[in-house]
Amino acid sequence: MSANNEPNIVAFLCNWCSYAGADLAGTSRVHYPSNVQVIRVMCTGRVNPLYVMNALQQGADGVLVSGCHPGDCHYMEGNYYARRRLGMLKDLMEFVGVDPRRFHMSWVSASEGHKWKEVVEKTVEDAREAGSFEGFRRRQIDW
Amino acid sequence: MTDKPKVGVYICHCGINISSTVDVEAVEEFALKLPSVKVARTYSYMCSDPGQALIKEDIKEQGLNRIVVASCSPRMHEPTFRKAIQEAGLNPYFLEMANIREQCSWVHEETEEATAKAKKLITASVAKVRLLEALEAKEVDAEPAALVIGAGIAGIQAALDIADAGFKTYLVEKTPSVGGRMAQLDKTFPTLDCSACILTPKMVDCASHPNIELLSYSEVEEIGGYIGNFDVKVRKKARYVDFDKCTGCGECAAECRVANRIPNEFDQGMGKRSAIYLPFPQAVPAKYTIDPENCLYLSKGKCGKSPKCQDVCGAEAINFEQEDEIVEFKVGAIIVATGFDPFDASRKPEYGYDDYPNVITGMEMERLVSASGPTGGKVMISNGEEEIEPKEIAFIKCVGSRDESVGNEYCSRVCCMYTAKQAHLIRDKLPDANIRIYYMDVRAFGKGYEEFYDRVRRENVRYIRGNPSEIFKRGNKLVVKAENTLTSTPVEDEVDMVVLGVGLEPRAEMRKVMDLLRLSQSPDKFFLEAHPKLRPVDTATDGVFLAGCCQGPKDIPDTVAQAKGAASSALIPLARGKVTIDAQVAEVNEATCRGCGFCVEICPYTAIEMTTVNRFGHEVEVARVNEALCKGCGSCSAACLSDSIQPKSFRDRQILPQIAALGVLK
Numbered sequence: 114m115s116a117n118n119e120p121n122i123v124a125f126l127c128n129w130c131s132y133a134g135a136d137l138a139g140t141s142r143v144h145y146p147s148n149v150q151v152i153r154v155m156c157t158g159r160v161n162p163l164y165v166m167n168a169l170q171q172g173a174d175g176v177l178v179s180g181c182h183p184g185d186c187h188y189m190e191g192n193y194y195a196r197r198r199l200g201m202l203k204d205l206m207e208f209v210g211v212d213p214r215r216f217h218m219s220w221v222s223a224s225e226g227h228k229w230k231e232v233v234e235k236t237v238e239d240a241r242e243a244g245s246f247e248g249f250r251r252r253q254i255d256w
Numbered sequence: 257m258t259d260k261p262k263v264g265v266y267i268c269h270c271g272i273n274i275s276s277t278v279d280v281e282a283v284e285e286f287a288l289k290l291p292s293v294k295v296a297r298t299y300s301y302m303c304s305d306p307g308q309a310l311i312k313e314d315i316k317e318q319g320l321n322r323i324v325v326a327s328c329s330p331r332m333h334e335p336t337f338r339k340a341i342q343e344a345g346l347n348p349y350f351l352e353m354a355n356i357r358e359q360c361s362w363v364h365e366e367t368e369e370a371t372a373k374a375k376k377l378i379t380a381s382v383a384k385v386r387l388l389e390a391l392e393a394k395e396v397d398a399e400p401a402a403l404v405i406g407a408g409i410a411g412i413q414a415a416l417d418i419a420d421a422g423f424k425t426y427l428v429e430k431t432p433s434v435g436g437r438m439a440q441l442d443k444t445f446p447t448l449d450c451s452a453c454i455l456t457p458k459m460v461d462c463a464s465h466p467n468i469e470l471l472s473y474s475e476v477e478e479i480g481g482y483i484g485n486f487d488v489k490v491r492k493k494a495r496y497v498d499f500d501k502c503t504g505c506g507e508c509a510a511e512c513r514v515a516n517r518i519p520n521e522f523d524q525g526m527g528k529r530s531a532i533y534l535p536f537p538q539a540v541p542a543k544y545t546i547d548p549e550n551c552l553y554l555s556k557g558k559c560g561k562s563p564k565c566q567d568v569c570g571a572e573a574i575n576f577e578q579e580d581e582i583v584e585f586k587v588g589a590i591i592v593a594t595g596f597d598p599f600d601a602s603r604k605p606e607y608g609y610d611d612y613p614n615v616i617t618g619m620e621m622e623r624l625v626s627a628s629g630p631t632g633g634k635v636m637i638s639n640g641e642e643e644i645e646p647k648e649i650a651f652i653k654c655v656g657s658r659d660e661s662v663g664n665e666y667c668s669r670v671c672c673m674y675t676a677k678q679a680h681l682i683r684d685k686l687p688d689a690n691i692r693i694y695y696m697d698v699r700a701f702g703k704g705y706e707e708f709y710d711r712v713r714r715e716n717v718r719y720i721r722g723n724p725s726e727i728f729k730r731g732n733k734l735v736v737k738a739e740n741t742l743t744s745t746p747v748e749d750e751v752d753m754v755v756l757g758v759g760l761e762p763r764a765e766m767r768k769v770m771d772l773l774r775l776s777q778s779p780d781k782f783f784l785e786a787h788p789k790l791r792p793v794d795t796a797t798d799g800v801f802l803a804g805c806c807q808g809p810k811d812i813p814d815t816v817a818q819a820k821g822a823a824s825s826a827l828i829p830l831a832r833g834k835v836t837i838d839a840q841v842a843e844v845n846e847a848t849c850r851g852c853g854f855c856v857e858i859c860p861y862t863a864i865e866m867t868t869v870n871r872f873g874h875e876v877e878v879a880r881v882n883e884a885l886c887k888g889c890g891s892c893s894a895a896c897l898s899d900s901i902q903p904k905s906f907r908d909r910q911i912l913p914q915i916a917a918l919g920v921l922k
Binding site for chain 2: 128130135137139144145147150151154155156158160161162164167171172187188198222223224
């Protein structure tokens with residue numbers, strides 16, 4: 114968490130639905146907290162569960178993965194894979210003692226600019242409640 | 257990858273869209289200090305010619321080999337900047353965009369937070385761009401044919417244009433005849449052309465065109481492949497009538513045991529048809545179809561001693577043994593023109609559409625005034641007791657449009673004008689009728705529309721501003737309860753007939769087409785175009801285009817214009833004969849692949865195959881990617897146990913630094 118006690122959140126968004134939905138929120142001038150930094154991937158199926166852990170290790174207090182609604186994946190099945198993999202990860206996180214409020218998965222379509230705002234607000238709020246993450250920080254690697 | 261990365265960061269003001277919230281100078285100063293960054297600049301419009309020239313000059317003069325553009329969404333201008341850096345001699349994939357407009361300046365209010373976030377996003381982009389690899393887009397042949405789904409006016413026009421350009425076109429229509437909604441209309445506003453008169457020649461053209469293969473009474477079952485090479489599977493439903501033998505004489509329909517007992521869809525259920533039927537007299541193809549749900553022989557297995565239609569058919573065309581047929585073909589481009597459904601007036605119960613026979617919809621009115629309609633064009637309606645010629649007629653506009661209570665916030669764009677047109681048609685037929693139109697606003701925006709609206713008002717049609725709250729029965733009259741909002745007076749208006757100006761809604765079964773083609777919906781639930789202004793006929797799926805009301809409500813001129821636009825877009829890959837395949841596909845490191853085959857199972861496109869390679873004298877199995885089939889989703893990569901399969905531009909080694917960079921700046 115930064116000096117002003119704001120959580121730092123890394124979000125992985127699929128190019129076709131959630132990234133476009135976040136763009137729509139912008140086009141519609143919907144305002145939401147600035148804590149979420151987006152990394153664009155083509156599909157949530159690309160999100161290796163280790164990315165989530167990696168983000169937490171390297172300075173994130175919360176992680177969000179957002180993709181197309183189940184059934185709407187641009188690549189047909191990618192979000193199903195993501196749902197299964199990341200659902201399992203969430204259980205594992207809880208098991209190893211990471212507050213599950215640090216990890217969210219959501220479905221935001223290209224037309225849901227307002228939903229994107231709600232998802233961001235919820236993710237930030239939960240991460241804020243969970244507090245700064247000090248669980249297994251890694252020495253900052255030189256990227 | 258041998259060159260040391262020299263990164264240029266270009267920060268766009270976007271007029272004041274970005275610079276009013278993000279302190280671009282501070283960001284520029286910050287960017288200059290990032291590793292590998294040699295140049296950082298701001299400019300008012302990066303996407304403009306001088307903006308692009310700035311980047312190109314720096315590439316040439318400063319020897320930059322990686323570019324970060326911090327501006328709008330990559331979904332907007334990534335192609336623009338890729339082209340620009342390519343023109344300066346750089347590989348187009350040595351570009352990364354930081355989205356500091358849609359996902360920063362437009363969504364955050366405070367300069368401090370927006371500037372801080374812009375810095376983070378740029379840091380992550382710089383982290384990634386240093387590790388991007390040079391890629392080369394490949395070209396593959398495009399199948400010189402197109403598929404058009406839906407044969408209303410949009411589909412017909414698009415198919416005719418593509419076929420006229422010399423390409424084979426498959427026109428698939430779900431119902432037994434082409435024509436769609438436009439065929440049901442009587443006259444068209446504002447010119448009062450007879451709808452059938454201007455449509456039927458086109459219907460005939462598309463059936464007889466040497467380049468068009470019309471698949472009526474058919475539905476698309478499966479679509480695979482990608483732009484230039486779609487594999488299509490269509491189910492031709494059994495008509496139970498031999499298409500080649502049927503002469504369209506109609507003897508069968510006259511003899512059918514359930515003749516004139518089945519509600520005719522074409523007449524909105526107001527007219528009746530037989531179980532064997534032609535949807536309407538001008539139907540194309542003029543071939544009869546047996547409706548299996550209502551045919552006694554097909555539904556009950558028995559029709560008197562023998563089916564009468566079969567007995568009377570001189571051409572011996574009736575064949576109850578006929579089965580659905582699957583047709584498969586390849587096309588290079590697809591146009592979706594699946595149209596709309598009229599709003600279901602039952603969802604506004606206060607208007608009594610289900611309760612009173614003399615409350616009808618605009619679509620029903622079209623059939624009622626049509627010479628080919630159930631009453632032969634005479635305006636006659638039942639008031640519950642007897643058939644009357646209505647004297648007092650009320651129209652209500654915006655039924656199911658601009659109405660949050662039914663979930664439709666949008667304007668349907670045609671109801672103002674079709675209501676005015678119907679008022680005019682009634683005035684023609686019933687000169688003494690008292691006609692009033694209840695409205696919220698009048699939107700007469702098209703060419704000649706305002707003039708037509710003025711004309712109708714001069715024809716003694718009263719416009720009353722107010723949205724009725726209720727319709728109820730009093731004696732043998734209907735009472736329209738409203739408030740005239742211009743005079744602030746309550747109204748209880750006794751009428752003989754109410755016409756509901758129902759709006760347009762997305763097709764109930766559009767979900768099926770969405771799933772077939774991976775299309776998305778906009779908030780109004782119509783199909784989503786790739787860009788609302790600049791790519792109005794494209795979709796997120798390359799090679800798939802939209803035409804007509806499936807994309808949003810529109811009138812006939814706009815539908816035809818969009819259909820022609822979709823046809824010309826679809827013709828691009830067909831005319832070029834080649835399509836460019838995205839280079840951002842997965843790649844296997846065969847040295848580390850353990851040959852488990854998880855990726856093969858996961859790939860939704862069957863783009864990965866196992867192959868045998870020689871590893872130090874041993875034959876081992878490894879995965880290999882077919883680049884023409886791979887779409888670069890990366891699902892395989894997240895499943896790979898040895899990180900051996902990686903999507904180019906989205907490799908672990910390109911994403912992990914982004915994650916690290918975002919952590920550094922917490």
